[in-house]
Amino acid sequence: MKPSGQKIYLASKSPRRRELLRQIGVDFELLMLREDSVRGPDVSEIPHPDEPSEQYVERVTREKAVCARQIMLWRRLPVRPVLTADTTVTIDGRILGKPADVTEAVSMLQLLSGRTHQVLTSVAIHHDDQTWQTTQRSDVTFAKIPDRIIESYCTLQEPYDKAGGYAVQGQAAIFIQNIAGSYSGIMGLPLFETAQLLQQAGIRIL
Numbered sequence: 001m002k003p004s005g006q007k008i009y010l011a012s013k014s015p016r017r018r019e020l021l022r023q024i025g026v027d028f029e030l031l032m033l034r035e036d037s038v039r040g041p042d043v044s045e046i047p048h049p050d051e052p053s054e055q056y057v058e059r060v061t062r063e064k065a066v067c068a069r070q071i072m073l074w075r076r077l078p079v080r081p082v083l084t085a086d087t088t089v090t091i092d093g094r095i096l097g098k099p100a101d102v103t104e105a106v107s108m109l110q111l112l113s114g115r116t117h118q119v120l121t122s123v124a125i126h127h128d129d130q131t132w133q134t135t136q137r138s139d140v141t142f143a144k145i146p147d148r149i150i151e152s153y154c155t156l157q158e159p160y161d162k163a164g165g166y167a168v169q170g171q172a173a174i175f176i177q178n179i180a181g182s183y184s185g186i187m188g189l190p191l192f193e194t195a196q197l198l199q200q201a202g203i204r205i206l
């Protein structure tokens with residue numbers, strides 16, 4: 001049976017996804033994946049060798065959904081549709097995750113400087129053994145950024161929990177010359193595509 005107009009779980013620790021989902025008026029509750037990793041599976045965000053970026057982001061999103069569903073069952077929570085997402089930055093066939101330290105953040109931004117890269121965000125809704133999934137792609141063009149500015153940006157907190165080592169919604173906005181795609185998608189949850197997915201799953205927003 002398709003759900004309609006009801007509360008869903010957002011299985012994400014990302015504050016941006018929370019804000020974005022709230023923006024479109026979705027009634028949701030948080031379901032944390034990693035707190036339960038002692039009892040249950042965790043999702044390893046490591047690409048398989050030669051795994052294409054789109055396949056990678058879709059696989060991780062589905063794995064987050066499976067993990068969330070198990071947690072919902074273990075904790076005997078009310079059964080509800082679960083929304084998961086994953087964002088990845090890709091350039092020259094390389095997948096850029098979250099930088100582990102300053103050196104990695106600096107080299108990621110040097111790679112992005114003066115060029116166009118892709119940001120992929122996959123979103124899945126899982127309910128009643130069915131999964132609805134969509135992947136949104138944006139092309140983001142960075143101006144050429146002097147090393148001094150990159151180094152200064154990397155002293156901020158901003159780059160470290162973000163794929164590709166930057167935040168479009170933060171000070172990195174000064175690097176971005178052009179976006180073709182979805183601003184909310186780059187932030188972690190493409191709202192137009194998410195609304196369509198919710199509709200497909202029978203969940204009303206308005």
Ligand SMILES: Cc1cn([C@H]2C[C@H](O)[C@@H](COP(=O)(O)OP(=O)(O)OP(=O)(O)O)O2)c(=O)[nH]c1=O
Nearest residue numbers: 012013014086087162163166167168186187188
């Ligand atoms: C490129 C870019 C990414 N990001 C963020 C979105 C995602 O939160 C993060 C990519 O990491 P993800 O693994 O997609 O998400 P997460 O670990 O933050 O949360 P969870 O897996 O629990 O859902 O990078 C921005 O906020 N702004 C940007 O401009």
